[in-house]
Amino acid sequence: MIVSRSQHNTNNKLVFRPDGEDHPSESEHEPERRFMLGLFASMLDGVLVGAVYGLAASGLTLIWGVMDVINLTHGAMVTMGMFGVYLLFTETGLNPYAALVPVAALGFVAGVVVYWTAVHRVVGRPPLMSLLTTFAVNLMVIGTGTILWSTSPYNVDVNLPGFSLGDYTFTGNHLLAALAALIIAGGLSLFLGRTRLGKAIRAVAGNRMAAELMGIPSSQVLARAFGIGIALAALAGALIATLFPFTVLSGGSYELKSFVVTVLGGLGNPTGALAGGILLGLMEGGLTPFITVSWIPVIEFALFVAVLIAFPHGLFARRPRR
Amino acid sequence: MSPKKPFFWVLVAVIAVFLVPVLTNNVSLRESLLLAAIYIILTSNLNLMIGFTGYVNFGNIVFFGLGGYIGLYLVTAGGLPLVAAAALAGAAVGAIALVLGLGILRLRGAYFALATIGIVEAIQAFVANFEPWGGATGLYLSFQAYQALGGPREALWTVYLLLVAVMGLSLFLCYAVKNSRFGLALFAIREDEDTAAVLGVRTPLYKATAYSLSGILPAMAGALFFFKQGVIQPEQAFDLTLSTEAIVMLMLGGQGTVTGAALGAFLYEQFRGILLTSTVFSSFQLVIAGALLLVTVLFMPGGLMGWLHRRWPRLRKVLE
Amino acid sequence: MSALLEVTGLCKHFGGLRAVDEVSFTVEEGEILGLIGPNGAGKSTLFNLITGVMPPSGGRVRLAGTDITGWPPYRVVRSGLARTHQIVRPLNDMTVLDNCTVGACFGSETLGLSQARRVAGEILELVALADCRHRLASSLTIAGKKRLEVARALCARPKLLLLDEVLAGLNPTEVGRMIQVFRALRKGGIAIVMIEHLMQAVMNLSDRVVVLNFGRKIAEGRPHEVATDAGVVEAYLGDPHIAARLTGPVSDGATP
Numbered sequence: 001m002i003v004s005r006s007q008h009n010t011n012n013k014l015v016f017r018p019d020g021e022d023h024p025s026e027s028e029h030e031p032e033r034r035f036m037l038g039l040f041a042s043m044l045d046g047v048l049v050g051a052v053y054g055l056a057a058s059g060l061t062l063i064w065g066v067m068d069v070i071n072l073t074h075g076a077m078v079t080m081g082m083f084g085v086y087l088l089f090t091e092t093g094l095n096p097y098a099a100l101v102p103v104a105a106l107g108f109v110a111g112v113v114v115y116w117t118a119v120h121r122v123v124g125r126p127p128l129m130s131l132l133t134t135f136a137v138n139l140m141v142i143g144t145g146t147i148l149w150s151t152s153p154y155n156v157d158v159n160l161p162g163f164s165l166g167d168y169t170f171t172g173n174h175l176l177a178a179l180a181a182l183i184i185a186g187g188l189s190l191f192l193g194r195t196r197l198g199k200a201i202r203a204v205a206g207n208r209m210a211a212e213l214m215g216i217p218s219s220q221v222l223a224r225a226f227g228i229g230i231a232l233a234a235l236a237g238a239l240i241a242t243l244f245p246f247t248v249l250s251g252g253s254y255e256l257k258s259f260v261v262t263v264l265g266g267l268g269n270p271t272g273a274l275a276g277g278i279l280l281g282l283m284e285g286g287l288t289p290f291i292t293v294s295w296i297p298v299i300e301f302a303l304f305v306a307v308l309i310a311f312p313h314g315l316f317a318r319r320p321r322r
Numbered sequence: 323m324s325p326k327k328p329f330f331w332v333l334v335a336v337i338a339v340f341l342v343p344v345l346t347n348n349v350s351l352r353e354s355l356l357l358a359a360i361y362i363i364l365t366s367n368l369n370l371m372i373g374f375t376g377y378v379n380f381g382n383i384v385f386f387g388l389g390g391y392i393g394l395y396l397v398t399a400g401g402l403p404l405v406a407a408a409a410l411a412g413a414a415v416g417a418i419a420l421v422l423g424l425g426i427l428r429l430r431g432a433y434f435a436l437a438t439i440g441i442v443e444a445i446q447a448f449v450a451n452f453e454p455w456g457g458a459t460g461l462y463l464s465f466q467a468y469q470a471l472g473g474p475r476e477a478l479w480t481v482y483l484l485l486v487a488v489m490g491l492s493l494f495l496c497y498a499v500k501n502s503r504f505g506l507a508l509f510a511i512r513e514d515e516d517t518a519a520v521l522g523v524r525t526p527l528y529k530a531t532a533y534s535l536s537g538i539l540p541a542m543a544g545a546l547f548f549f550k551q552g553v554i555q556p557e558q559a560f561d562l563t564l565s566t567e568a569i570v571m572l573m574l575g576g577q578g579t580v581t582g583a584a585l586g587a588f589l590y591e592q593f594r595g596i597l598l599t600s601t602v603f604s605s606f607q608l609v610i611a612g613a614l615l616l617v618t619v620l621f622m623p624g625g626l627m628g629w630l631h632r633r634w635p636r637l638r639k640v641l642e
Numbered sequence: 643m644s645a646l647l648e649v650t651g652l653c654k655h656f657g658g659l660r661a662v663d664e665v666s667f668t669v670e671e672g673e674i675l676g677l678i679g680p681n682g683a684g685k686s687t688l689f690n691l692i693t694g695v696m697p698p699s700g701g702r703v704r705l706a707g708t709d710i711t712g713w714p715p716y717r718v719v720r721s722g723l724a725r726t727h728q729i730v731r732p733l734n735d736m737t738v739l740d741n742c743t744v745g746a747c748f749g750s751e752t753l754g755l756s757q758a759r760r761v762a763g764e765i766l767e768l769v770a771l772a773d774c775r776h777r778l779a780s781s782l783t784i785a786g787k788k789r790l791e792v793a794r795a796l797c798a799r800p801k802l803l804l805l806d807e808v809l810a811g812l813n814p815t816e817v818g819r820m821i822q823v824f825r826a827l828r829k830g831g832i833a834i835v836m837i838e839h840l841m842q843a844v845m846n847l848s849d850r851v852v853v854l855n856f857g858r859k860i861a862e863g864r865p866h867e868v869a870t871d872a873g874v875v876e877a878y879l880g881d882p883h884i885a886a887r888l889t890g891p892v893s894d895g896a897t898p
Contacts, residue, residue, distance in 0.1 A: 070432045121620055127432035128378045129619055132573060136616035143608025256443055259436055294451050301444030308437045309425050503747050503755045510744045513733035522719035522748030522798060
């Protein structure tokens with residue numbers, strides 16, 4: 001997405017600048033055609049980035065759906081994924097896409113550790129408890145990250161060749177990140193549907209007590225599900241690191257986006273998260289040419305609250321609480 | 323409230339402590355206690371939602387920030403005196419919160435908590451784009467504003483005293499709510515909202531009232547604090563970190579208790595002061611706050627006050 | 643002159659399931675009405691519809707002539723109709739007295755805190771929970787919690803009380819004590835609708851009995867009439883001889 005006629009604002013969002021002056025128009029319809037092409041490109045870019053949002057959200061929604069815990073370590077774990085790929089790339093020279101494998105493995109281990117230290121004791125308790133324990137872990141991880149890397153920006157310096165569309169150039173990074181997100185989301189869906197552990201996870205999500213009576217060690221299963229959720233967050237972070245510069249605090253804004261995606265896509269269903277992510281990306285891309293970029297978060301979060309209120313039990317809660 | 327109630331003397335003692343810098347004319351102590359007063363205001367009012375009603379509000383800072391903006395706007399654009407601006411800011415935020423509350427309080431548990439995060443983000447993003455309030459650059463106070471209070475030095479003392487008054491009001495509000503019919507209804511909602519409704523508690527209205535009530539005094543504190551700062555910007559006004567720190571303080575002191583909320587806020591501020599001045603630990607502030615929160619929630623869910631109450635049950639009657 | 647409670651054609655559908663299907667009945671002032679039927683017959687759902695916990699899919703509920711259909715629960719209580727829950731729902735982290743004070747504060751009359759405390763105290767005496775008034779509700783035994791349910795509902799000073807299986811799970815002594823409470827209430831002029839599986843108690847206490855099966859009303863009448871109704875015996879009571887014996891002395895003349 002490094003580009004001839006567009007530029008990044010401080011949020012690293014693509015800003016489209018319709019500008020016909022230094023291109024003498026060949027025909028009357030030329031500016032219009034160029035605008036439509038620009039809009040299309042912006043939306044396509046939104047879809048590509050949105051797939052990565054969706055991947056991040058699928059980790060959040062998996063944990064939420066399985067154990068009714070809103071994982072506030074999500075943002076911190078996205079950040080860890082970013083720095084994981086950065087360190088592997090700069091220190092060992094590992095290809096960033098190959099680095100996804102160790103990042104996912106480390107994410108899984110981190111998730112299992114966080115589960116046993118902070119989550120296990122509060123599953124099934126009032127929501128305040130798990131919100132606070134995961135938030136506490138978030139503070140510790142972000143605090144440690146700030147000590148190690150301060151809050152200055154980093155980036156993973158890879159540039160894969162891509163293609164151009166009008167004023168836009170899509171880098172290979174964007175295409176590959178979206179492709180990776182789709183493959184991982186597809187893999188997750190297969191995993192949950194076809195494997196023993198996947199089925200156990202769904203059983204525990206449906207009815208923990210019944211699953212336990214059927215001989216499923218539910219705590220072990222929850223720990224692994226938490227690990228997978230964190231691994232997904234870390235993978236999303238790693239992919240985002242190949243797209244945009246990032247700081248220790250970047251994970252927080254992707255956590256917020258994940259909340260929006262989760263609300264849009266429906267709760268507890270990773271495929272829905274992918275659809276929600278693409279919807280969010282599409283919206284961001286589609287709005288960019290029309291309004292000032294700084295208004296986009298206003299719309300996003302107002303929509304988030306509105307959808308929450310309008311569908312408190314529909315889109316959101318499959319099972320009414322209590 | 324009569325002098326016969328132990329709480330009366332607790333309140334007197336707290337305010338006496340906060341008057342020490344006035345008597346000794348100690349500016350650095352004043353600055354430290356000013357921050358403590360703000361923490362106590364935020365935490366006590368948050369307690370109305372989390373401790374009394376059982377709704378986790380991650381966005382309590384919205385009241386503080388909006389109050390600051392409305393207050394500063396009324397002073398700069400409206401030329402209102404500080405006290406009037408702060409009072410109006412409190413009233414305006416209370417009204418906004420009531421309307422907002424009737425909407426978002428249809429959500430329960432974790433969904434409500436999420437919505438409050440969304441509200442902080444939406445309002446912060448909106449204010450950053452809102453030109454009458456200076457957009458991303460914020461609002462600045464002209465030097466003249468301090469002259470109305472007899473010069474900058476005097477203005478700082480006046481703001482401090484007003485904040486201590488708001489703090490006293492916050493503690494009294496918590497106490498009064500806790501010992502009222504309204505408070506009883508809120509406790510019933512915290513324990514089991516559906517049952518509360520079956521027992522006759524008009525839950526939607528009571529929840530929204532609690533939400534609105536918990537916004538008024540923080541809004542006034544915001545107006546006073548940002549008047550003192552002389553400038554307000556979206557990132558400082560709607561700082562999600564401060565919002566969540568208030569939750570840490572509340573849990574530390576003991577949710578649901580009036581004195582616990584204040585104690586937690588006070589201790590956290592003192593503790594933070596020590597950490598920030600120590601060269602070794604200043605960078606560990608977040609890590610330590612996180613560890614503290616984790617240990618409190620897992621092993622001492624009632625906070626300090628809950629622990630004290632269990633240890634010495636008679637204390638329940640004295641320190642509410 | 644209308645009845646105290648008048649339920650007409652009440653329905654509740656969950657998807658294709660008709661949990662409550664066109665149920666109609668009335669309750670007169672000061673009357674005890676038994677509501678019986680097998681598990682899943684829709685008895686508790688019927689209570690939920692009457693008290694506004696769930697909106698009905700169709701039909702009307704009138705209380706003392708006022709249409710209260712679809713009112714939220716807190717409005718229903720204030721109009722004089724209180725209920726207990728089949729699965730006890732104490733406000734755990736509050737004292738027994740406070741549990742009842744909530745009921746008294748927000749009941750059919752709006753009371754101030756101190757007055758409500760007094761009313762709550764009196765009612766706790768009535769159900770013999772006064773000794774536990776300062777204990778946390780969560781610390782009560784199951785029998786205690788059942789009594790608390792009844793006390794809390796009574797604190798609202800209702801004209802009509804809906805009791806959902808308050809005798810289930812109690813031992814014979816506790817059942818006896820609870821039945822005495824009900825008799826005292828009836829003397830006080832409070833009408834009661836009771837869902838109960840303990841047939842002896844239902845048949846002895848009730849003035850009339852309504853039988854539900856698969857969401858429909860299959861019988862209604864005086865206890866001994868219902869107990870000998872062929873449809874009721876088949877659907878619920880089982881053996882006709884046992885059914886007849888259940889109704890105790892009342893049924894003496896009716897046994898063939």
